[in-house]
Amino acid sequence: MLTGWRRRRAIRRIKPGDGHPLKRFRWWQMFTGRALLHLDLGGPDGRPVRYSVDVRHQGDREGRVIAHLYREGRHHASSRVPAVLPVPGGAIEVATSAVGLKRCHYVDTVSTQHQLVPDPRSAEGRRARLERGHPVLSRAIGVVSVVMLVIGLGLNLLQLLEPISRIPPIAENIGIFVSPIHLPLWLNVALALGAALGSAERALRLRYHWLLDAGGN
Structure with a gap:
Protein backbone atom coordinates (compact mmCIF):
# COMPACT_ATOMS: atom_id res chain seq x y z
CA MET A 1 0.00 0.00 0.00
CA LEU A 2 1.36 3.42 -0.93
CA THR A 3 1.85 5.74 2.02
CA GLY A 4 3.29 9.15 2.79
CA TRP A 5 5.06 11.13 0.11
CA ARG A 6 4.76 8.35 -2.49
CA ARG A 7 0.98 8.48 -2.18
CA ARG A 8 0.90 12.29 -2.40
CA ARG A 9 3.19 12.19 -5.42
CA ALA A 10 0.96 9.61 -7.13
CA ILE A 11 -2.14 11.72 -6.50
CA ARG A 12 -0.46 14.73 -8.12
CA ARG A 13 -0.02 12.71 -11.32
CA ILE A 14 -3.77 12.20 -11.83
CA LYS A 15 -5.25 13.64 -15.00
CA PRO A 16 -9.00 14.12 -15.59
CA GLY A 17 -10.70 11.81 -18.05
CA ASP A 18 -12.16 12.79 -21.40
CA GLY A 19 -15.29 10.64 -21.21
CA HIS A 20 -14.46 8.22 -24.03
CA PRO A 21 -16.08 4.77 -23.71
CA LEU A 22 -14.30 1.72 -22.30
CA LYS A 23 -13.40 -0.73 -25.05
CA ARG A 24 -14.49 -4.33 -24.69
CA PHE A 25 -11.72 -6.75 -23.78
CA ARG A 26 -10.79 -8.94 -26.76
CA TRP A 27 -9.31 -12.40 -26.24
CA TRP A 28 -6.14 -11.65 -28.17
CA GLN A 29 -5.34 -8.78 -25.81
CA MET A 30 -4.29 -11.39 -23.24
CA PHE A 31 -1.09 -11.62 -25.29
CA THR A 32 -0.57 -7.87 -25.71
CA GLY A 33 -0.35 -7.04 -22.01
CA ARG A 34 -3.78 -5.55 -21.33
CA ALA A 35 -5.32 -5.94 -17.86
CA LEU A 36 -8.89 -4.96 -17.03
CA LEU A 37 -10.40 -5.12 -13.54
CA HIS A 38 -13.66 -3.93 -12.01
CA LEU A 39 -15.03 -2.59 -8.73
CA ASP A 40 -18.69 -2.04 -7.84
CA LEU A 41 -19.38 0.64 -5.23
CA GLY A 42 -22.69 1.85 -3.85
CA GLY A 43 -23.86 5.08 -5.46
CA PRO A 44 -25.78 7.98 -3.88
CA ASP A 45 -29.11 6.31 -4.69
CA GLY A 46 -27.98 2.93 -3.37
CA ARG A 47 -27.46 1.38 -6.79
CA PRO A 48 -23.97 0.00 -7.56
CA VAL A 49 -21.66 2.10 -9.68
CA ARG A 50 -18.99 0.22 -11.64
CA TYR A 51 -15.43 1.51 -11.72
CA SER A 52 -13.01 -0.17 -14.12
CA VAL A 53 -9.22 0.02 -14.28
CA ASP A 54 -7.62 -0.55 -17.70
CA VAL A 55 -3.83 -1.01 -17.84
CA GLU A 72 -19.84 3.34 -15.67
CA SER A 78 -5.77 8.42 -15.62
CA SER A 79 -2.35 8.32 -14.03
CA ARG A 80 1.08 6.89 -14.61
CA VAL A 81 1.76 3.91 -12.35
CA PRO A 82 2.17 3.54 -9.45
CA ALA A 83 -1.23 5.21 -9.38
CA VAL A 84 -3.67 6.29 -6.70
CA LEU A 85 -7.10 6.91 -8.24
CA PRO A 86 -9.67 8.40 -5.84
CA VAL A 87 -13.15 6.85 -5.80
CA PRO A 88 -15.99 7.24 -3.28
CA GLY A 89 -14.93 6.00 0.15
CA GLY A 90 -11.25 5.58 -0.70
CA ALA A 91 -8.94 5.08 -3.66
CA ILE A 92 -7.81 2.41 -6.11
CA GLU A 93 -4.08 1.75 -5.98
CA VAL A 94 -2.39 0.33 -9.07
CA ALA A 95 1.21 -0.86 -9.36
CA THR A 96 2.97 -2.95 -12.00
CA SER A 97 6.14 -4.97 -12.38
CA ALA A 98 8.07 -5.91 -15.50
CA VAL A 99 5.70 -8.84 -16.14
CA GLY A 100 2.28 -7.57 -15.08
CA LEU A 101 0.26 -6.25 -12.19
CA LYS A 102 1.67 -6.13 -8.67
CA ARG A 103 -1.52 -4.79 -7.17
CA CYS A 104 -4.88 -3.30 -8.11
CA HIS A 105 -6.71 -2.81 -4.82
CA TYR A 106 -9.44 -0.60 -3.44
CA VAL A 107 -8.24 0.91 -0.16
CA ASP A 108 -10.98 2.51 1.92
CA THR A 109 -10.69 5.29 4.49
CA VAL A 110 -9.77 2.85 7.29
CA SER A 111 -7.06 1.21 5.12
CA THR A 112 -9.02 -1.98 4.48
CA GLN A 113 -7.92 -3.45 1.13
CA HIS A 114 -10.02 -5.26 -1.46
CA GLN A 115 -8.58 -6.60 -4.72
CA LEU A 116 -10.53 -5.59 -7.80
CA VAL A 117 -12.23 -8.35 -9.79
CA PRO A 118 -10.51 -9.20 -13.10
CA ASP A 119 -12.58 -9.07 -16.25
CA PRO A 120 -13.50 -12.69 -17.08
CA ARG A 121 -12.10 -12.35 -20.61
CA SER A 122 -8.68 -11.18 -19.41
CA ALA A 123 -5.71 -13.41 -18.57
CA GLU A 124 -6.13 -12.50 -14.90
CA GLY A 125 -9.82 -13.39 -15.11
CA ARG A 126 -9.13 -16.76 -16.71
CA ARG A 127 -6.52 -17.53 -14.05
CA ALA A 128 -9.06 -16.62 -11.34
CA ARG A 129 -11.61 -18.94 -12.97
CA LEU A 130 -9.06 -21.77 -12.88
CA GLU A 131 -8.53 -21.10 -9.17
CA ARG A 132 -12.28 -21.25 -8.49
CA GLY A 133 -12.96 -24.32 -10.63
CA HIS A 134 -9.81 -26.34 -9.93
CA PRO A 135 -8.37 -25.20 -6.59
CA VAL A 136 -6.01 -28.17 -6.20
CA LEU A 137 -4.50 -27.66 -9.65
CA MET A 148 11.06 -21.91 -9.92
CA LEU A 149 11.56 -18.43 -8.50
CA VAL A 150 13.45 -19.73 -5.47
CA ILE A 151 15.74 -21.80 -7.70
CA GLY A 152 16.32 -18.82 -9.99
CA LEU A 153 17.05 -16.56 -7.02
CA GLY A 154 19.49 -19.05 -5.51
CA LEU A 155 21.39 -19.49 -8.75
CA ASN A 156 21.59 -15.74 -9.26
CA LEU A 157 23.02 -15.26 -5.79
CA LEU A 158 25.61 -18.00 -6.27
CA GLN A 159 26.70 -16.52 -9.60
CA LEU A 160 26.94 -13.02 -8.12
CA LEU A 161 28.91 -14.02 -5.03
CA GLU A 162 31.98 -15.24 -6.91
CA PRO A 163 32.74 -12.05 -8.89
CA LEU A 191 15.93 -22.08 -15.39
CA ALA A 192 15.88 -18.36 -16.19
CA LEU A 193 12.89 -18.94 -18.48
CA GLY A 194 11.18 -20.97 -15.75
CA ALA A 195 11.70 -18.15 -13.24
CA ALA A 196 10.26 -15.63 -15.70
CA LEU A 197 7.20 -17.83 -16.29
CA GLY A 198 6.78 -18.29 -12.54
CA SER A 199 6.84 -14.53 -12.01
CA ALA A 200 4.35 -14.02 -14.85
CA GLU A 201 2.00 -16.63 -13.38
CA ARG A 202 2.10 -14.92 -10.00
CA ALA A 203 1.39 -11.57 -11.68
CA LEU A 204 -1.84 -13.05 -13.08
CA ARG A 205 -2.93 -13.56 -9.45
CA LEU A 206 -1.58 -10.14 -8.39
CA ARG A 207 1.01 -11.80 -6.17
CA TYR A 208 4.32 -10.03 -5.70
CA HIS A 209 7.26 -10.31 -3.35
CA TRP A 210 10.08 -7.81 -3.71
CA LEU A 211 12.78 -10.50 -3.45
CA LEU A 212 11.24 -13.45 -5.30
CA ASP A 213 9.50 -11.69 -8.16
CA ALA A 214 12.12 -9.02 -8.71
CA GLY A 215 14.56 -11.86 -9.34
CA GLY A 216 12.21 -13.35 -11.94
CA ASN A 217 11.75 -10.10 -13.88
Whole structure:
Protein backbone atom coordinates (compact mmCIF):
# COMPACT_ATOMS: atom_id res chain seq x y z
CA MET A 1 0.00 0.00 0.00
CA LEU A 2 1.36 3.42 -0.93
CA THR A 3 1.85 5.74 2.02
CA GLY A 4 3.29 9.15 2.79
CA TRP A 5 5.06 11.13 0.11
CA ARG A 6 4.76 8.35 -2.49
CA ARG A 7 0.98 8.48 -2.18
CA ARG A 8 0.90 12.29 -2.40
CA ARG A 9 3.19 12.19 -5.42
CA ALA A 10 0.96 9.61 -7.13
CA ILE A 11 -2.14 11.72 -6.50
CA ARG A 12 -0.46 14.73 -8.12
CA ARG A 13 -0.02 12.71 -11.32
CA ILE A 14 -3.77 12.20 -11.83
CA LYS A 15 -5.25 13.64 -15.00
CA PRO A 16 -9.00 14.12 -15.59
CA GLY A 17 -10.70 11.81 -18.05
CA ASP A 18 -12.16 12.79 -21.40
CA GLY A 19 -15.29 10.64 -21.21
CA HIS A 20 -14.46 8.22 -24.03
CA PRO A 21 -16.08 4.77 -23.71
CA LEU A 22 -14.30 1.72 -22.30
CA LYS A 23 -13.40 -0.73 -25.05
CA ARG A 24 -14.49 -4.33 -24.69
CA PHE A 25 -11.72 -6.75 -23.78
CA ARG A 26 -10.79 -8.94 -26.76
CA TRP A 27 -9.31 -12.40 -26.24
CA TRP A 28 -6.14 -11.65 -28.17
CA GLN A 29 -5.34 -8.78 -25.81
CA MET A 30 -4.29 -11.39 -23.24
CA PHE A 31 -1.09 -11.62 -25.29
CA THR A 32 -0.57 -7.87 -25.71
CA GLY A 33 -0.35 -7.04 -22.01
CA ARG A 34 -3.78 -5.55 -21.33
CA ALA A 35 -5.32 -5.94 -17.86
CA LEU A 36 -8.89 -4.96 -17.03
CA LEU A 37 -10.40 -5.12 -13.54
CA HIS A 38 -13.66 -3.93 -12.01
CA LEU A 39 -15.03 -2.59 -8.73
CA ASP A 40 -18.69 -2.04 -7.84
CA LEU A 41 -19.38 0.64 -5.23
CA GLY A 42 -22.69 1.85 -3.85
CA GLY A 43 -23.86 5.08 -5.46
CA PRO A 44 -25.78 7.98 -3.88
CA ASP A 45 -29.11 6.31 -4.69
CA GLY A 46 -27.98 2.93 -3.37
CA ARG A 47 -27.46 1.38 -6.79
CA PRO A 48 -23.97 0.00 -7.56
CA VAL A 49 -21.66 2.10 -9.68
CA ARG A 50 -18.99 0.22 -11.64
CA TYR A 51 -15.43 1.51 -11.72
CA SER A 52 -13.01 -0.17 -14.12
CA VAL A 53 -9.22 0.02 -14.28
CA ASP A 54 -7.62 -0.55 -17.70
CA VAL A 55 -3.83 -1.01 -17.84
CA ARG A 56 -1.75 -1.56 -20.99
CA HIS A 57 1.62 -2.98 -19.94
CA GLN A 58 3.34 -2.13 -23.20
CA GLY A 59 3.18 1.57 -22.21
CA ASP A 60 2.55 4.74 -24.17
CA ARG A 61 4.81 6.33 -26.77
CA GLU A 62 7.25 7.34 -24.03
CA GLY A 63 7.24 3.88 -22.48
CA ARG A 64 5.15 4.90 -19.46
CA VAL A 65 2.51 2.48 -18.17
CA ILE A 66 -0.77 4.32 -17.61
CA ALA A 67 -3.70 3.20 -15.46
CA HIS A 68 -7.04 4.44 -16.83
CA LEU A 69 -10.06 4.68 -14.56
CA TYR A 70 -13.57 4.37 -16.02
CA ARG A 71 -16.83 5.16 -14.26
CA GLU A 72 -19.84 3.34 -15.67
CA GLY A 73 -17.91 2.69 -18.86
CA ARG A 74 -16.73 6.27 -19.37
CA HIS A 75 -13.18 7.54 -18.99
CA HIS A 76 -12.96 9.22 -15.60
CA ALA A 77 -9.25 9.72 -14.84
CA SER A 78 -5.77 8.42 -15.62
CA SER A 79 -2.35 8.32 -14.03
CA ARG A 80 1.08 6.89 -14.61
CA VAL A 81 1.76 3.91 -12.35
CA PRO A 82 2.17 3.54 -9.45
CA ALA A 83 -1.23 5.21 -9.38
CA VAL A 84 -3.67 6.29 -6.70
CA LEU A 85 -7.10 6.91 -8.24
CA PRO A 86 -9.67 8.40 -5.84
CA VAL A 87 -13.15 6.85 -5.80
CA PRO A 88 -15.99 7.24 -3.28
CA GLY A 89 -14.93 6.00 0.15
CA GLY A 90 -11.25 5.58 -0.70
CA ALA A 91 -8.94 5.08 -3.66
CA ILE A 92 -7.81 2.41 -6.11
CA GLU A 93 -4.08 1.75 -5.98
CA VAL A 94 -2.39 0.33 -9.07
CA ALA A 95 1.21 -0.86 -9.36
CA THR A 96 2.97 -2.95 -12.00
CA SER A 97 6.14 -4.97 -12.38
CA ALA A 98 8.07 -5.91 -15.50
CA VAL A 99 5.70 -8.84 -16.14
CA GLY A 100 2.28 -7.57 -15.08
CA LEU A 101 0.26 -6.25 -12.19
CA LYS A 102 1.67 -6.13 -8.67
CA ARG A 103 -1.52 -4.79 -7.17
CA CYS A 104 -4.88 -3.30 -8.11
CA HIS A 105 -6.71 -2.81 -4.82
CA TYR A 106 -9.44 -0.60 -3.44
CA VAL A 107 -8.24 0.91 -0.16
CA ASP A 108 -10.98 2.51 1.92
CA THR A 109 -10.69 5.29 4.49
CA VAL A 110 -9.77 2.85 7.29
CA SER A 111 -7.06 1.21 5.12
CA THR A 112 -9.02 -1.98 4.48
CA GLN A 113 -7.92 -3.45 1.13
CA HIS A 114 -10.02 -5.26 -1.46
CA GLN A 115 -8.58 -6.60 -4.72
CA LEU A 116 -10.53 -5.59 -7.80
CA VAL A 117 -12.23 -8.35 -9.79
CA PRO A 118 -10.51 -9.20 -13.10
CA ASP A 119 -12.58 -9.07 -16.25
CA PRO A 120 -13.50 -12.69 -17.08
CA ARG A 121 -12.10 -12.35 -20.61
CA SER A 122 -8.68 -11.18 -19.41
CA ALA A 123 -5.71 -13.41 -18.57
CA GLU A 124 -6.13 -12.50 -14.90
CA GLY A 125 -9.82 -13.39 -15.11
CA ARG A 126 -9.13 -16.76 -16.71
CA ARG A 127 -6.52 -17.53 -14.05
CA ALA A 128 -9.06 -16.62 -11.34
CA ARG A 129 -11.61 -18.94 -12.97
CA LEU A 130 -9.06 -21.77 -12.88
CA GLU A 131 -8.53 -21.10 -9.17
CA ARG A 132 -12.28 -21.25 -8.49
CA GLY A 133 -12.96 -24.32 -10.63
CA HIS A 134 -9.81 -26.34 -9.93
CA PRO A 135 -8.37 -25.20 -6.59
CA VAL A 136 -6.01 -28.17 -6.20
CA LEU A 137 -4.50 -27.66 -9.65
CA SER A 138 -4.31 -23.93 -9.00
CA ARG A 139 -2.39 -24.44 -5.77
CA ALA A 140 -0.03 -26.87 -7.50
CA ILE A 141 0.72 -24.31 -10.22
CA GLY A 142 1.30 -21.69 -7.55
CA VAL A 143 3.75 -23.93 -5.70
CA VAL A 144 5.67 -24.69 -8.90
CA SER A 145 5.89 -20.95 -9.62
CA VAL A 146 7.41 -20.25 -6.21
CA VAL A 147 9.85 -23.17 -6.54
CA MET A 148 11.06 -21.91 -9.92
CA LEU A 149 11.56 -18.43 -8.50
CA VAL A 150 13.45 -19.73 -5.47
CA ILE A 151 15.74 -21.80 -7.70
CA GLY A 152 16.32 -18.82 -9.99
CA LEU A 153 17.05 -16.56 -7.02
CA GLY A 154 19.49 -19.05 -5.51
CA LEU A 155 21.39 -19.49 -8.75
CA ASN A 156 21.59 -15.74 -9.26
CA LEU A 157 23.02 -15.26 -5.79
CA LEU A 158 25.61 -18.00 -6.27
CA GLN A 159 26.70 -16.52 -9.60
CA LEU A 160 26.94 -13.02 -8.12
CA LEU A 161 28.91 -14.02 -5.03
CA GLU A 162 31.98 -15.24 -6.91
CA PRO A 163 32.74 -12.05 -8.89
CA ILE A 164 31.89 -9.89 -5.88
CA SER A 165 34.25 -11.92 -3.69
CA ARG A 166 37.10 -11.21 -6.15
CA ILE A 167 36.98 -7.47 -5.40
CA PRO A 168 40.41 -6.90 -3.75
CA PRO A 169 39.26 -5.53 -0.34
CA ILE A 170 36.71 -8.35 -0.01
CA ALA A 171 39.12 -11.03 -1.23
CA GLU A 172 41.82 -9.87 1.20
CA ASN A 173 39.54 -9.89 4.25
CA ILE A 174 37.12 -12.74 3.53
CA GLY A 175 38.61 -14.76 0.71
CA ILE A 176 37.34 -15.72 -2.72
CA PHE A 177 34.09 -17.64 -2.92
CA VAL A 178 34.06 -20.40 -5.51
CA SER A 179 30.58 -21.45 -6.57
CA PRO A 180 30.01 -25.18 -6.10
CA ILE A 181 27.50 -25.19 -8.95
CA HIS A 182 28.49 -24.78 -12.59
CA LEU A 183 25.56 -25.38 -14.90
CA PRO A 184 25.66 -25.67 -18.70
CA LEU A 185 24.38 -22.69 -20.64
CA TRP A 186 21.23 -24.46 -21.82
CA LEU A 187 20.20 -25.29 -18.25
CA ASN A 188 20.87 -21.72 -17.09
CA VAL A 189 18.66 -20.46 -19.90
CA ALA A 190 15.93 -22.99 -19.08
CA LEU A 191 15.93 -22.08 -15.39
CA ALA A 192 15.88 -18.36 -16.19
CA LEU A 193 12.89 -18.94 -18.48
CA GLY A 194 11.18 -20.97 -15.75
CA ALA A 195 11.70 -18.15 -13.24
CA ALA A 196 10.26 -15.63 -15.70
CA LEU A 197 7.20 -17.83 -16.29
CA GLY A 198 6.78 -18.29 -12.54
CA SER A 199 6.84 -14.53 -12.01
CA ALA A 200 4.35 -14.02 -14.85
CA GLU A 201 2.00 -16.63 -13.38
CA ARG A 202 2.10 -14.92 -10.00
CA ALA A 203 1.39 -11.57 -11.68
CA LEU A 204 -1.84 -13.05 -13.08
CA ARG A 205 -2.93 -13.56 -9.45
CA LEU A 206 -1.58 -10.14 -8.39
CA ARG A 207 1.01 -11.80 -6.17
CA TYR A 208 4.32 -10.03 -5.70
CA HIS A 209 7.26 -10.31 -3.35
CA TRP A 210 10.08 -7.81 -3.71
CA LEU A 211 12.78 -10.50 -3.45
CA LEU A 212 11.24 -13.45 -5.30
CA ASP A 213 9.50 -11.69 -8.16
CA ALA A 214 12.12 -9.02 -8.71
CA GLY A 215 14.56 -11.86 -9.34
CA GLY A 216 12.21 -13.35 -11.94
CA ASN A 217 11.75 -10.10 -13.88
